[in-house]
Amino acid sequence: GAVVSQHPSWVICKSGTSVKIECRSLDFQATTMFWYRQFPKQSLMLMATSNEGSKATYEQGVEKDKFLINHASLTLSTLTVTSAHPEDSSFYICSAPRGANEKLFFGSGTQLSVL
Amino acid sequence: GESVGLHLPTLSVQEGDNSIINCAYSNSASDYFIWYKQESGKGPQFIIDIRSNMDKRQGQRVTVLLNKTVKHLSLQIAATQPGDSAVYFCAETGGSYIPTFGRGTSLIVHP
Numbered sequence A: 001g002a003v004v005s006q007h008p009s010w011v012i013c014k015s016g017t018s019v020k021i022e023c024r025s026l027d028f029q030a031t032t033m034f035w036y037r038q039f040p041k042q043s044l045m046l047m048a049t050s051n052e053g054s055k056a057t058y059e060q061g062v063e064k065d066k067f068l069i070n071h072a073s074l075t076l077s078t079l080t081v082t083s084a085h086p087e088d089s090s091f092y093i094c095s096a097p098r099g100a101n102e103k104l105f106f107g108s109g110t111q112l113s114v115l
Numbered sequence B: 001g002e003s004v005g006l007h008l009p010t011l012s013v014q015e016g017d018n019s020i021i022n023c024a025y026s027n028s029a030s031d032y033f034i035w036y037k038q039e040s041g042k043g044p045q046f047i048i049d050i051r052s053n054m055d056k057r058q059g060q061r062v063t064v065l066l067n068k069t070v071k072h073l074s075l076q077i078a079a080t081q082p083g084d085s086a087v088y089f090c091a092e093t094g095g096s097y098i099p100t101f102g103r104g105t106s107l108i109v110h111p
Helices: none
Strands: A004-007 A010-013 A019-025 A032-038 A044-051 A067-073 A076-081 A090-098 A103-106 A110-114 B010-014 B019-024 B032-038 B045-051 B056-058 B062-067 B072-077 B086-093 B105-110
Touching: A004 A090, A010 A019, A019 A032, A019 A090, A019 A110, A032 A067, A032 A076, A044 A067, A044 A076, A076 A090, A103 B032, A103 B045, B010 B019, B019 B105, B032 B062, B032 B072, B045 B056, B045 B062, B045 B072, B072 B086
Parallel strands: A010 A110, B010 B105
Antiparallel strands: A004 A019, A019 A076, A032 A044, A032 A090, A067 A076, A090 A103, A090 A110, B019 B072, B032 B045, B032 B086, B056 B062, B062 B072, B086 B105
């Protein structure tokens, strides 16, 4: 079964609104989670590293004020796309490392469509 | 991994054939490699991994080969099934567990 739960699976919103995506680790604690963005037929691009109890670390070129990350507990990280625009439409995926080998497990992804 | 490309390479095979998906990586310091399978509209799913101290690792119907000399990784799928149709990504890490993803290969299995 899934070890990382991501919600919602898809969301459609109007331009200018904000959208929150949740990522939960199931049955394990994750002090770190990762957020990726994926455009159609392209690879996954790391956006940011979410750190429990501290600020997220953003990759170069990712606007931290645009993509707000909160890692409020050891099992939950949220990504909020603020003032969404059509160019923010994409597939967003979270992941969390688990186990001694810190193998990454991925959520099912969220398809965001901004009208 | 390879830089992100505009179009995914595609591999078409007949059901029952063996599939080989290739990946070139760029970081000679990478010491851990993973293959992921991603079905349409879903997140990546772990298939198999290999550390740099090995050159071959086998799983159920899958084998990963690592050639560090030429920085090449391959995934072999035996007796490919329609359910294997997906995009396959290789990923590499070096020092941290944050993988860098390759561009991916779309596998299409024809019944």
